[in-house]
Amino acid sequence: MKYIGNYKDWINSSWIEIILSMKGFGAPKDFNISLDIDSGQRSKMHESERKVYEIYGTDKIFFHLLESNCLNFQIDPPWLSEKFDWWITKMYPGQFIPIHSDGPKHLKGKRYWMPLQDWEPGHIFIYENISVSRYNAGDLWEYENSLAVHGAINIGHNPRLILQVSTFGES
Amino acid sequence: MKFVGNYKEIIDPKWIDEILSKDGMFRPRDGKKPDTPEMEKEYETARRAGYSDTGTYFQMFDKTNVSFDVRPPCENSAHFHWWIIKMMPGDFMPMHRDPHTSYEKNSRRFWMSLKDWERGHIFAYEDQIITNYKAGDVYMYENAQALHGAANIGLTPRIVLQFSTHD
Numbered sequence: 001m002k003y004i005g006n007y008k009d010w011i012n013s014s015w016i017e018i019i020l021s022m023k024g025f026g027a028p029k030d031f032n033i034s035l036d037i038d039s040g041q042r043s044k045m046h047e048s049e050r051k052v053y054e055i056y057g058t059d060k061i062f063f064h065l066l067e068s069n070c071l072n073f074q075i076d077p078p079w080l081s082e083k084f085d086w087w088i089t090k091m092y093p094g095q096f097i098p099i100h101s102d103g104p105k106h107l108k109g110k111r112y113w114m115p116l117q118d119w120e121p122g123h124i125f126i127y128e129n130i131s132v133s134r135y136n137a138g139d140l141w142e143y144e145n146s147l148a149v150h151g152a153i154n155i156g157h158n159p160r161l162i163l164q165v166s167t168f169g170e171s
Numbered sequence: 172m173k174f175v176g177n178y179k180e181i182i183d184p185k186w187i188d189e190i191l192s193k194d195g196m197f198r199p200r201d202g203k204k205p206d207t208p209e210m211e212k213e214y215e216t217a218r219r220a221g222y223s224d225t226g227t228y229f230q231m232f233d234k235t236n237v238s239f240d241v242r243p244p245c246e247n248s249a250h251f252h253w254w255i256i257k258m259m260p261g262d263f264m265p266m267h268r269d270p271h272t273s274y275e276k277n278s279r280r281f282w283m284s285l286k287d288w289e290r291g292h293i294f295a296y297e298d299q300i301i302t303n304y305k306a307g308d309v310y311m312y313e314n315a316q317a318l319h320g321a322a323n324i325g326l327t328p329r330i331v332l333q334f335s336t337h338d
Contacts, residue, residue: 055260055326062261093220094228094263098324099291121318122266124293124300131293131300149290155265155320157220 001113001127001141008138010078011116018073019066019088019116019161026061033058046103048149056098063097063152064090077112077165079140086165088116091154099126099151108169111143115162122156172296172310175281178244179307182285189237190257190285190330195230199223202231209270217265229264229321230257241332244283245309248336250275255285256321258329263322266295272315275337280312283332291325 025031034041035053042050056062066088068074075086089097102111113125119135127150132141143150154160196202205211214224222228232255234240241253256264272278282294288304296319301310312319315335323329 051326093222093265096261096263096322096324098260099326119298121297122295122320124295124322126291126293126300126324129288129290129302131302133298133300151291151324153263153293153322153324155263155295155322157216157266 001130001132002144004079004112004140004142006136006138007078007114007140008136011138012073015073016116016161018071019090020159022066022071024064024066024070024088024090027063027065028053028058029061031058046101048101049103052098052100061095063095064092066090075163079112080165080167082167084165084167086163089152089162089164091152091160093122093154093157093159096153097151099149101147101149102166103147107146109146109167110169111146112165113141113143113162114165115139115160117161120156120158120160123154123160125152125162126150172282172299172301173313175245175309175311177305177307178283178309179305181242181244182307183239186237186239186255187285187330189239190232190255191328195232195236195255195257197227198229198231200225200227207270207274209273213267213270217267220265222265229262230259231255232257241334243334243336246279246281246334246336248277248279248338250337251334253332253334256331256333258321258323260291260323260326260328262329264320266318266320268316268318269335271335275335277338278315279336280315281309281334281336282312283307283309283334285330285332289325289327289329291323292329293322293324294331295320295322
């Protein structure tokens with residue numbers, strides 16, 4: 001993980017209230033993922049993703065995903081001048097994302113990670129064999145390897161909100 | 172966390188087989204109810220965050236539900252007690268402070284993994300995450316009352332021996 005800088009001033013405080021008030025997609029349950037051989041979905045998954053679903057199942061909610069199309073605000077990252085995709089992960093205490101790799105569609109692009117709140121004990125992000133802690137809201141990190149294995153869990157006492165931004169290596 | 176040393180030789184591979192082959196005590200569901208103010212405080216903090224007293228977040232083993240006993244790997248104290256935590260993928264233990272270490276005299280807390288570290292196997296001590304450890308590595312809490320927790324967001328079971336000593 002490469003530290004880029006702090007963009008706290010760019011975060012609109014209303015975002016937090018909106019994110020906390022909206023459910024978003026309960027992942028993976030709300031995506032109705034089928035691992036059946038003939039479902040068609042299975043063949044589109046990359047190996048890391050399929051393995052996670054086989055072990056953890058697809059019918060529970062492990063975290064909440066809020067994408068741009070389900071939020072009433074948009075973002076314009078000041079550190080980017082290229083096309084990007086973004087989403088927010090919300091984890092209530094006890095929620096998690098199993099370790100995984102984002103898969104080949106992210107191969108050419110860049111992946112950014114920005115907490116929307118200051119770090120609290122139990123807010124855990126794992127990137128390969130390192131973790132990031134004691135961060136501040138607005139700290140921006142870039143994955144040195146877009147395909148790095150990563151995961152997260154909230155074993156703390158308050159919700160954990162992270163902005164994720166991804167580029168695709170296209171102008 | 173202070174690294175104490177590696178004590179892999181005390182680990183009997185049969186321990187792992189036994190723990191993997193059966194269920195432990197489901198916690199916190201089947202654990203004892205809070206019986207001290209310190210324990211009640213920890214439970215109340217967890218409840219307020221949304222954790223359930225009746226859920227199963229991990230499994231616990233001690234000498235009442237396994238066929239073996241564990242001897243102190245590195246500490247000779249008047250009192251020694253141990254327990255083993257098994258976390259299947261998705262299991263976790265919320266951040267907490269061990270109630271018993273607040274009233275035991277000269278309480279010292281230790282942590283020893285029974286397996287080599289794997290991705291997604293998490294032990295959190297205050298703001299530190301311990302990774303890349305080997306089976307048998309023993310760590311001592313520099314502060315027995317430190318905030319800590321654990322999780323398994325990996326792909327294989329996680330098995331850790333916990334022990335505590337006091338005068």
